[in-house]
Amino acid sequence: MKGSFTELQNRVIQRGLCTACGTCAGVCPAGAIGWAYVDDEPLPELTGECAGCNICTTVCPGEEVNLPALEQFVFGRVREEQIPDLGFYREARVGWATDRVTRQLGASGGLVTALLIYALEKGIIDGALVAGFRQDLPWRTEARLAVNGEQLLAAARSKYACVPVNTLLNQALEQGYRRLAVVGLPCHIHGLRKMQFYGQPASLTRGVVLMVGLFCASQFYFEGTRHLLVERLGVDRLEDIASLSYRGGDWPGHLVVELKDGRRLLLDRHEYMYHHLMPAFKRDRCEMCVDWAAELADLSVGDYWDPQVRAGHALGTSSCLVRSPAGEELLDGAVKNGYVETIPLEAARLAAGIGYELKKHAAAFRLRQRRRFGWPVPEYHRQTNYTPFARELHLAPETKSDVEK
Template sequence: MTFQQLSKDILATELCTACGACELACPPGVIGFDGLEPVLTLASWTEADCGGCGDCLDVCPGADPATPAAEDRLFGRRRTVEERWTGIFSEVLAGHSLEPEVFEASASGGSLTALMRTAMSVLDVDVVLSMGRDPDEPWRAAPRLVREPSGLTDTAQSTYQLAPYLGALREVMEKSPEDTVALTGVACHIQAMRKLQAMDTEAGRWARDHVVLMLEPACSSSTRPEGTLAVIRERARVPVESVVRLRYREGDYPGDISVRTDDGEDHRVPFWQAVRDFAGSKTHRCLSCGDWMSGLADVSVSDGDPNIFAASVEGADQHKHGRVFVRTGAGAAAVAAASGHGLLAVSPVELKGLNLGLERKRNRRATYERSGTCIPLGPVPGHREEIEIVPDERWIAAPETTAEGTSADTPGRTADGAEEREGRR
């Protein structure tokens, strides 16, 4: 099994997550990315020349996230059908950063950023992998290796955009292999890293020994870069070449899309409008994904707001915070350290009600399970979503307006109080 097999089984079936794990795992380091697509990077190499180790396919979460095997290793058991969408956890807490600059910069209270800062300042982690922006194209998402706690504030935001990610860790593995690493990533990133840690390869052994903390936000789905481009051009109405800064959840909670141009002007797009626009720029893999959270991170965080889509239209009715799912011993230690050092406020919270981001994902998954198309495996073998499918556009219906131009309904709100979660943190 070579890169040729990866091309046949994953790329040709549109199951690539663009997670970047193949780039990290490739022994000779000849896999890179052309946009969101893995490619062989050396002109002297062809698919026929590619070794035969199969590491790129073994690490790939695109068709098989290998959740049951990872749960056996992490928890000594597999999730039940009742735990299908939340995974196994020891407790769930309401949390937010106690550092004003992190709290203000965050989308959902900064719990993940507070834990990453704790990892560096208290737990002696050397480097954090987080999603930032491309320095040459500030509107484009790009992985960032952060080596100072203060540098994490710039990444304390939701990023509704796909970008090759885990391959950035190759620099650490090759140039400073003794460094310890914490990372934040969505479900496919965490699944890929757990698969890598189970592999008896040089990269797998490095990942087992040196990737010491994994944090994840809940994810309804990510968006191709073209989705962000469309919002910039068609909603903010500015040339993409003029963009010097982009934030997806800027300002008063739940925030707007903020596009700053080189003339110093800030251009705002309502968050609900961008969510609707992004719906047209998804990949098959994201739309058919069977995971809201991987359940394999040490800590997972979802937005604590009952419905951020509705809040974007009508205004928020509660304070900014996240729901913190503590899963492993490493996660519990990180939360305790963050709380004990005054970086994170946590309090017990009852896990009840639904979540709009989760409901969108469940309904999309059910649609694809009945479609007969090639889709990734879910976390519970053989389980299918037996629900009455609600079309995605109904979950994020555009607000009606009165003659005065104000909202006349509550888009995305359901009778059972569903919530929305589409981003990183």
């Protein structure tokens, strides 16, 4: 039926275009969309009675994201074509939480968590949708509503398995939260901006006041985590796990698993990311996604690896692109009030990361290949210029000289 959940299913979910952002479930006025876990991957399913309002299909970013139209809507202008293409931004900074614990608990510099704590304490927001781990199954991720600093800290650090964060939109509103921040990957932000663009549903359009985007090279199938746990760390039964963190311990954080019998297992971050998750377990939908730097967020945050900036720091740092007035106000306020510290960043250096390469070169090229075969592809309405260009490598000095020899 046109305009019903069936349409979403036929156009997006069954064609492998769902990003698992959760927006459809989060906006459904009938509360009729829930989650099925197929091969441990979250897929929206009809759990109630569809009212046929078509809102879910309208806001869904799985099949279509009109980047230029949304950019015009959010920033009042469309970016000029430039390389590297990081989307429209006002300012680029490197930053970190001034509170040492927040910084240590963060994936990179704890910048996101520190900004959200500031926003909560100053009443800019009254809650934030974030990503956590389930209490009953601590190896599985879940969307969370955090309404205080403790809950924000508990949800810090990156989760490398799907979290349909936007699924909590309606629930948060129903619980009386009226000024929400959402932390999301580019696809989460796409869903939220489509919701605002179409003004549907109106209550939620007003309710989300801040979007903090994370840079995203890819999300990974949970099967990748299972591979790491069982085949690399020798965990016999997932039920033996007491806690899991993808970025646990000291920066840059490793896969840290605590078992119920007290043992602590660890897998090096670069080893598991670049030798296992990245080459083998990227989600197929992510292979077709061209937004790396969360181009439609108020402010986008990523890891910062540059050895020149990091020299002398034993703790992590975050890179940050400030995009909208709301993002600018947030960062400026957090700096002035001592929650975060920042220094300027030459934005072009961000393009040296593998994430940029995967999105702006590989995914853009892959879309062209897939179109040629008539396979389902998302439409971003932007011809991504994937011409290769010389990029400044962020290598440690000794590695660089080895290369130069």
